[in-house]
Amino acid sequence: MNKAGLVFVGISIVVALLFMIPAFSMPKGTVDGAPGPGYFPIIISAIVLLLSVILGIVYLREDIKIFKRTENQKKNTPKLIISMIAILVYALLFSVLPFIPVTIVGIGFLNWLYGKKWIENIIFSVVFTLVLYFIFSKFLHVML
C-alpha cells in the first residue's frame, strides 16, 4: 500500500466534491440549450473522482513507501517545515508591516536557519532587502 499516494487521492476526492456539490446549485442552462455555469465543473469533478478511485486502487496494490527518508532528509525535515512556515508568515506579515524591517528580519532568519555566518548574514540581509526595495519600489514603482 502506498500511504502517501492514498493521501493524495483522498485530497483529490475532497477537492472534486468541494467543486461538484456547489456546482449543482448554480443556475441551470438556458432553454436554447446553452449549458449553465455548473456544467463544466460537474463534468470535470466527475472525471477527477473517477480517476482518483482508479489511482486509489493502484496505490492500494503498490508496495512503495515514497516518504522513506535518508539520514540527510531526516536532518533536513525541520529546516523544510520551518522554511514553509516562514514563507507563509512572511507572506502574511508582508501585508501589514513595513517592507524593509520585515524583509530584513525574514531574510536574516532564513540565513540563520541555513547556517550563514552572522556578519555575512547581517550584510546580506540588509543589502539584499535594499536591492529588492530599490528595484521594485523606486525603479518599478510598486507600492511596497
Next chain:
Amino acid sequence: MDWLTAFAGIFQPSVFFYLVIGVVSGALIGTLPGLTATMAVAVLTPISFWLPPASGFAMLIGVYNSAIWSGGISAILINTPGTPASMASTFDGYKLSQKGYSGLALNINTIWSVFGGLFSTICLALFSFPLARFALKFGPSEFAVVALFGLTMMVSVSQSSILKGLLVGFLGLLLSTVGLETIHGFKRYTLGMVGLLDGLNFVAVMIGLFGIGEVLYQIYMDEPEEKIEAKVETKRQLPSLKLLFKLGPYNFFAAVISVIIGAIPGAGGDIASIISWGQAKRISKHPEEYGEGSLEGLSVTCTANNAVIGGAMTTMLSLGIPGDAVTAILIGSLMMYGMTPGPMLFIENRPFVLTLIAQMVIANIVILIFGLTTSKIYPKILKIKKNTLWVVIFFSCIVGTYAINNSYTDVTVMAIFGIVGFFFRMLDLSNGPFILGLLLGGLLEANLRRTLAMTMGNYSIFFKSPISLTLYLIIILSLALPYVNSWRKKRNQSKEM
C-alpha cells in the same frame, strides 16, 4: 518594412538594455544546477509586467534563450546539467572537459546553441504566419477541439505515470473554473474574495510551483556540498571554420528534428536533445566516439536545446497552446498585457509578433558575443552557495508575485502552490499536466459552451467540420504513439533475446 521597424525597435536603449539584462540573468540562473529556465522566466516575469510590452518581453526572451544555452555550461564543466534540457550535453561535454578541452566544449556549446536558436527563429518566422492564417478559419467548435488536443498532451508530459498525469491535469482544469465564468459572469468558488474574481493568477501559481516548490524540494534533498572542481583551460579554444563546417550537416539535422519536437505541446528540450544525439550517432561516421567526448555528439545536443524554442513559440503564438512550461508562462504574460495568443494576435498585434521574432534573433546574437567572451567566469558562478540562492529565490518570488497586481491574494496563492509544488515533486507528480489544465481550461470551457449555445445544445457539430475531424485524427495518433513505441520496443527486445 515591417521587419525593419521591428529590428530597429530593439535597438532603442530601453529595449536593448532589458534584453541584455535578460541574457545575463538567464546565463547566471541557467549555469547553476537545479535552477531551471522555467524558474528563471517565472521569477523575472513579475518585473517584466512593470515595463512596456517590448521591453518586458525582450527581458523574458533573453532569459529563456540564455538559460537554455547556459544549462550546457555546468553539464560540460561539472557533469551536472544546469537545466533538464542540457542533460544530453553531459554525455560528451564532460568527457571533453576531462580531456582538457573545456574551453573548446564551452565555445561549441555557445556557437551551436545560437545556431539552433537562429534556425528555429527562422522557422518561427516562416511557419507561424501561415499557421495563424489557417487557424483563423477555426470557429468555437474547432477551438474547443484545439484545446482538447492541447490537453491530450497531458499524457505525453506525464513523466512517470499516465494515470497520475491525467488526474493532476484534471485537477488543473477544475481549478481553472475559479472566478467569474465567461458566458454569464457568474461567480464560482471565489470564497467571497475580490482577488479571486479573475480566477487564480496563473503566473502566481507558476511562480509557486516552479520557484518556491523547487527550492523547498532542494532544501529537503540537500546533501553536504561537495567542492566543485571546475576549471576552464587558459588557452583560447575557438573551433576552426573547418570543424564547424564538418559538424554542420549533423546540426542541421538536429535543428530540424528539434523544431518539430518543440512545436509538439509538452515535448521539450530534454527529449529533443536525447533524440537528436541518438539519431546523429546513428548516421555518424564515428558512432564509437559518442559518449566518449565526441564534438559531434556535444554539438547536436546544444543545437537541439535551443532549436526547441522556436518550435514551442510557433505553437504558442499561432494556436495559443504552450509548447513547454516556459511558453505557458509567456502566454500568462501576454494575457497580462491584454494580448491573447492565437491567430487573432497576428492581426490585432502584428507589429508585436514581429518584434518578438526580431528579439529572438538579437537575443541569440547577444548570447554568441557574451558566451564567447565570458567562458572563464563560469567556474566562479558555480561556487555560489545553494543556501544563498534559496533565500534570493524565496524573497524574489514573494515580492515579485505581489508586484504583478499589488495583490496579497496572489502572494497567498503563490505560497500555497509553492507547498503544493513540493508535494508534487515528492509524490512524483509532474507539474506539466497541471499547468496545461489550468491554462487550457478557460479556452476549452468557453468554446465548448459557446458552441453548444450556437447549436442549441447539439453536440454533433464537434464531429462535422473537416478541421475538427483532422484534429481528432491527430489527437488519436498522439495518444496512440507512446503505446505503439513501447510495443515496438518490447517486440525488438524480445527479438534480440
